[in-house]
Amino acid sequence: MRTVHPRPLRSHKTFHQAAPAPRSPSPVHQDFDDAHLPDENRAGESFMPEADNSSVQLGPLFRTFHPHLTGLKCDINGDFINQNAPPTPQTEALPTNWTPYESHVAFETAEFLFTHNQMSAGQIDTLLDLWTATLIKHEDSPPFATHHDLYDTIDSTPLGDITWESFSMSYKGVKPADNVPPWMKATYDVWFRDPRLLIHNMLTNPDFDGEIEYTPYWDYNDNDKCCFKKNFLGNWTWMQADKIAEDPEMHGSTFVPLIVRSDKTTVSVATGHTDELTYSTKEHADDIDFRNFRRQLFYSSLANIFKSLKKYMMTPDIVRCPDSHYRRVIYGLGPYIADYPEQVLLSGIVTGWCPKCLNDRRNLDGNGLLRCREHTNLLVQELQHKQLWYEYGIVGDVVPFTNDFARADIHELLSPDxxxxxxxxxxxxxxxxxxxxxxxxxxxxxxxxxxxxxxxxxxxxxxxxxxxxxxxxxxxxxxxxxxxxxxxxxxxxxxxxxxxxxxxxxxxxxxxxxxxxxxxxxxxxxxxxxxxxxxxxxxxxxxxxxxxxxxxxxxxxxxxxxxxxxxxxxxxxSSITESKHIKAVKEPWRCSSRYKALGQMLMTNQCLDKIAAARSDFEACNMLHGSCVSDALQALKTQLPNRLHVNEPQHQTIEGEAAEIIDGPAAKAHVELAAKPVLGGACDIPALTLKLGLPSLPTMLHIEDPEPPASDPAMAPTFLGRISVFSSAAASFYAPSDLSGTGGMRHEHIRATTSWRGGPARNDCVFVSMNDEFSCGLDGLAVTRVLCFFSFKYWTEYLQCAIIRWFSYITDSRDPDTGMYIVAPSTNDDGTPDVSIIHIDCIFCAAHLIPLYGTNFLPREITLHDSYDVFHAFYINKYADHHAFEVA
Incomplete structure (x- = not known):
């Protein structure tokens, strides 16, 4: 028996720790009341901003902003304005204008059928016919007559309307007199959407208001050490800003780097069908000329796709931002996300060599110099093709597409995969x-x-x-x-x-x-x-x-x-973009007729973008608060205030096994019991004692009587009233490195149930926050196993508790081989399990244990349900997720 008092753990650190980064001399740190740069201009005056060497303190962090690329607001002509001036409204549409949709119901129907359900045209017609049948007696009709009506409405959505364009390319080199290979005679169509217009759409999206940084900055901790998080915090962005700021005319602009990703994928799992950029017979597949043509065709296509941005990498583009203000924008090619085969293709190196450095392919961990655009160009000019290939791993017959753009070096831009x-x-x-x-x-x-x-x-x-x-x-x-x-x-x-x-x-x-x-x-x-x-x-x-x-x-x-x-x-x-293969390629392929599918797939993606853009616009106008049902009920209540008494259906959240994200700001870690108790569970302590087989349970639950004050807590009466038993609890905590919500929060379920998924019992382990005197193992965290969750009311206080079995640390230090702590189930002096009752506020989060299997072979009959019961020692699994890695 031990006493446990809940105490708040130290908040999970956003920034951990990492060796000095090369950086320009930083301005002197100054303290400001908020995280915004001070305004330089006076109302109504046009001005050229001066360098602003300001820093701000954000909690434990110091933030240093770039002195020249400050992201100042301007008008549509690019002239700087009063930085305190309110923005012009993004739209003049009324909050009841659902154009081109008839109503809230029409928009939600279109989004559900086309985006979420992806229903076929025939099934849409069947559903609309059934819907029509239910409304005939009311002399009403569904929001759409047929699938054609639905598609035409989506197509007429003005937002997100960036059309697909194409250009054709073909081989222009020397061709043999006879037996010309098919790839030399073919014409290749490349489809794309103007990246400049796509960026405009993204920057105009009100969903991103407050989420976009307009000025490059560095974050420093208390020890004046740099913190690396988002791309805007990296040295590359700052160096790009320095290069841009060499032209005083660029001061006050904002830098917008493009994070680019390319990859090929099969569109049909069943057939393995792939839409290739180029095609050749097997006879010519290994031909050096054909491989070089494919490379250069790829480079030329990318250069042509991004050419609309080329001008605005040197002069500002005036773009409306999510806060509805205009700014001068300078573009740049940023980090390029690609797997190794794609990196080889993009950088023009030989397979097996490193695209980032000059290490020999037989010693990739050597101390070779980093590759760079200037050095590669010099080598290509001075050396023969064979020497380039075998000594430097360079394909000398091709030119990377980044060579066409300012400040872009493909060797530098390739990001880790x-x-x-x-x-x-x-x-x-x-x-x-x-x-x-x-x-x-x-x-x-x-x-x-x-x-x-x-x-x-x-x-x-x-x-x-x-x-x-x-x-x-x-x-x-x-x-x-x-x-x-x-x-x-x-x-x-x-x-x-x-x-x-x-x-x-x-x-x-x-x-x-x-x-x-x-x-x-x-x-x-x-x-x-x-x-x-x-x-x-x-x-x-x-x-x-x-x-x-x-x-x-x-x-x-x-x-x-x-x-x-x-x-x-x-x-x-690359997992971020690889997940888009399903939405952008595989699902549109499955929705197509499979005949000349590319055009259909492109149109599907365009319609999806239109619906997403419409949702963002409606949300910005506060038109999507509540459901269609609540809107309809509110309208009827307004018309028939004394006759209508209808309650909107309540939607219940069903617990899942996977940890789930929590949208919203970061908050303190906490644990909550399940929404409902177990039906037919133990209703009092004696019944729970029999159910758990713990004869000592009644003596564990002593509660001080508030009237009169108890002089000795040990003499407090045993509680024998009614209780509610729960099968699970949810721990919520800050875990930004895992899949989490916008504020970095997520939660995971902790099980204590007699039957999990219709099978044997499941009783999870948890970390318990201990008294400050507890110094063993994980900085005041003990490991326990939850036997039961229960709650009860005593006088006016509602108490939520857990019955737990303690684990003891084998040693105070980590196992030298695995780097993990080792624990074992704790027992009392008489050999009985060491069990206690604690308040759930003492629980920090779930813990995962893996047995020490030793050298013996595991019997085949042991399953995951036996893991915590048949082994005598366990590793605290710090690799269960990133939150566990930080805690353990």
Whole structure:
């Protein structure tokens, strides 16, 4: 029995720690009342802004703004205005004007059928006919007569109306006299939408008001160390601003970098059909001329697509922003998100070489110089093609598209690819496969297969956790996605402990630390030191693979440098854009007739953009507050105030297993019980005692009687009144590095139920915030397992409690091999489980434990439901998610 008092934990730090970044001399820090630059102009006066070397203090951070590219407001002609002047309204439409839709119902119907349900034309007609049948007696009709009517209405939406354009390209080089290859005679159509107009649409979107930065800035912590988060906080943006500001005419403008992503994907999973940019017969597929033509065709297409921006990379474009003010905008090609094959194509290097540096492909972790546009151009001018190819890994016959644009260097702009390079590449395709190779080389194929089977059983036996994927067959399935690889990373290390040497465990531990640090939502200079340290240890320990003949074929050395340039790579991960493959390519393909599908797919995407733009506009006019039902009821109540008594349906949220995002601002961590108690559950303490098999339970619940004051809490009477039992609780907390809401908040469910999903019981583990005297393990956090959630009312106070079983830390320090703390179930002196009752305010968040499997093989009958009951010691899984990594 122990006493636990709830105390607030220190707020989860937004910025962690990371090595000094090269930066220009920063202005002197000054304190201001808010985060805005002081106004330089007086009402009604036109002026040329002077350099503003101001900094502001934002809580524990100091923010230093760029002195020249200050994002000042201007009029439609580009003349600077009074910075306190109110904006002109974005639209003059009334808040009842749903044009081109007839009503709120018409817009919601169109959005539901076309965007969410993606209903076919025939099914839309069937639904509208059924709807019509219900309204005939009321002499009314649905908002649309047929699918044609629906499509025509969407097409007439004026917002988001950027048409698709195309241009044609063909081979213009020397052709052979006979047997001209088909690719030399073909014409290739490239479809695009003007990126300048797309940017205008994005910058005008009122949804982004308050979310866009108009002035490059640096954030510093209390120790004057730089913090890297969004792209606007990186050194690259500041350096671009310095180059732009060399022209005094550009002062007061704002810099808008384009984050670009390209990738090819199959549009049909069933057939493997792919729309290729170019086509050739197998006879010419490996022809050097054809491969170079494909590269240059790709470059020329990108250069042509972005040509509308070229002028405005040197002179300002006057653009309306989300706050309805105009600003002078200077564009620039920014970070380019691409997987390795795409990086090779974009940078014009030979496969196997690094697109960022000149390291030989046989030693990618060497200390080679960084590639740059000027050096590459010089090499191409001075050296022969063969020497370029074999000594520098450069394809000398092509010119990267970025060479056509100001301040753009493709070698610098290529951003780290977390999904393909780290998650699917280094972890799944290298480390996990190397373990298999190692086991076969050391133990032989037969014995290695038995060990792999045991590793799979260990993975399958891992206890459930919110957001944690279950592997019923271990890792033994053929088709792996990025999400599968992320999920395996969370549970793989303890599963191989005992089957592989210590150095391999250290290799995985160092790599996982590198991976979780680099995927933080924000990093500081101290974080980068930790990152480099983890990478150093990874390289040190992975030598064990080399000694057994496994070949290492990757490099992670450029992450620290690129983070300084572009901010946290979590915001530039290809998984962000890869998720759009489904919405932008696969789903439109499935909705097409499959015949000349490209045009249909483009129109589908255009209609989706129109609907999204209309929603943003309606929301900005406060027209989408409430549902269609509430609007209709309100209208009827206005017409028939004394006759209508109808309640709007209440929608209940159904609990999910995965952790969920919470929209809204950041808030203090807290735990709430489920909305409803368990039906037919224990109704008092004696019944709960029998149900849980805890004879000591009644003696644990002592409550001080408020009248008269109890002199000795231990003598307080036992509570024997009615209680309500709950099967779960939800912990809400700040976790910006995980999938979270706009304020970085999310919540996860903690289970304590006698039957989970119709199967055995599930009782999750949690971190409990302890008294300040508790110093073991995780900085005042104890690990417990929840046996039951319950609540009751005593006098006027409503108490929410949890019955928990304590775990004890085996040692005060982490396990030196895995880097994780180890705990074991705690017992009393008489050998009974150490159980207590605590208030749920003491719970910080869920905890995930993975058994210490040892060297013995796991019996086949043990499943995930047995994990917390049959093992004697557990790792606190710091890799369960990013929040767990920060806590544990």
């Amino acid at each position: 977390l999904l393909h390079q780290i998650i699917k590449g280094t972890f799944k395709d290298h480390l996990v496969d190397w373990v298999g190779e190692y086991l076969e080389r050391v133990h032989g194929c037969s014995c290695a297969a038995e060990i792999q089977d045991d590793i799979n059983r260990r993975i399958a036996a891992v206890a459930p956790f919110a957001g944690l994927q279950h592997f019923p067959e271990g890792r033994g399935f053929a088709q792996w996605t990025g999400d599968d690889s992320k999920a395996l990373m969370k549970v793989y290390l303890p599963a191989i402990k005992g089957h592989v040497p210590q150095d391999i465990i250290h290799t995985f531990s160092a790599f996982l630390d590198f991976c979780y640090i680099v995927r933080r939502e924000a990093l500081t200079e101290d974080d980068l030191v930790q990152l480099e340290d983890a990478l150093h240890h990874f390289h040190q320990y992975c030598e064990v693979f080399k000694m057994t003949g496994v070949r290492l074929t990757f490099s992670l050395k450029h992450y620290s440098c690129t983070i300084r340039l572009f901010g946290a790579p979590n915001g530039l991960c």
